[in-house]
Amino acid sequence: MDNLLSSLGGLNLLIQVHTVSAIILTIFLIPLTLLMKKGSRYHRACGITTLLLALVFSASALMMLFNPNLIPHLKADIPEYPIDTAYVYNIHSDLLLIGLASIFVYSIYSAYRIWPRIKHSTDGRITSNVIDWALAAVALWVTIFYLQMFFYDMDEHPGYANIYLAPSVLMLIFAGLDFYTFVFRPTIYGKPWWALHMSKMLYAWSALIKGFLLRDFHLALDRTVLHEIASIVIWLSISLLVYLFYRKNLNSRYAKKEKIEKT
Numbered sequence: 001m002d003n004l005l006s007s008l009g010g011l012n013l014l015i016q017v018h019t020v021s022a023i024i025l026t027i028f029l030i031p032l033t034l035l036m037k038k039g040s041r042y043h044r045a046c047g048i049t050t051l052l053l054a055l056v057f058s059a060s061a062l063m064m065l066f067n068p069n070l071i072p073h074l075k076a077d078i079p080e081y082p083i084d085t086a087y088v089y090n091i092h093s094d095l096l097l098i099g100l101a102s103i104f105v106y107s108i109y110s111a112y113r114i115w116p117r118i119k120h121s122t123d124g125r126i127t128s129n130v131i132d133w134a135l136a137a138v139a140l141w142v143t144i145f146y147l148q149m150f151f152y153d154m155d156e157h158p159g160y161a162n163i164y165l166a167p168s169v170l171m172l173i174f175a176g177l178d179f180y181t182f183v184f185r186p187t188i189y190g191k192p193w194w195a196l197h198m199s200k201m202l203y204a205w206s207a208l209i210k211g212f213l214l215r216d217f218h219l220a221l222d223r224t225v226l227h228e229i230a231s232i233v234i235w236l237s238i239s240l241l242v243y244l245f246y247r248k249n250l251n252s253r254y255a256k257k258e259k260i261e262k263t
Contacts, residue, residue: 034202177196
């Protein structure tokens, strides 16, 4: 098993698993989970399948870190990207890639955890357990590490600095909201919980979309902070509009179907 993980063939296998799972998550599972009627058996089935495949996706990404052929593969795959000059690939390559996987894991699993936290409440206030604290700690770690890289690259490689700023700020906001709910335990009623759940789910989905469609985003533009933030805002907005449009239509279809079945 160790030889497989450390070989070029093992890396190619992990890349294939990672890519196929990303395609299924991006094109099918996550949008279907978002669009299905909340609480229906289809919604639950898609949600559980999404969480399981997200685990495969993230595990394959982390297993790549143990393969010594990964960095040479990245250099060969994107030759115009001067990886050797980037701070992260000289000093903390493993931590950068762990950070990327951590952002996805945090977003999708923390989004899911909101509903069990509400369901297990016995006093009308949000609950939490060690899983929620661990996920928030992951978000806080990403924030600290990516901000550290941002400030370093502002001096050493300013063209790369923007790559780390927007994700670190978003993770800081999410972590702050999480710790607020842990300490003050606000009531479970109202729309804020839906908004927090959806913002995390849409961020996970938009990150996957951006990974496919804007892979060379930083090569095509001037790599400014504005471009990086704008790209995230654009994909979040597109994802939200798509969700609202199709969710409304699907809900009306479900209502008509249930009405027909009752009659």
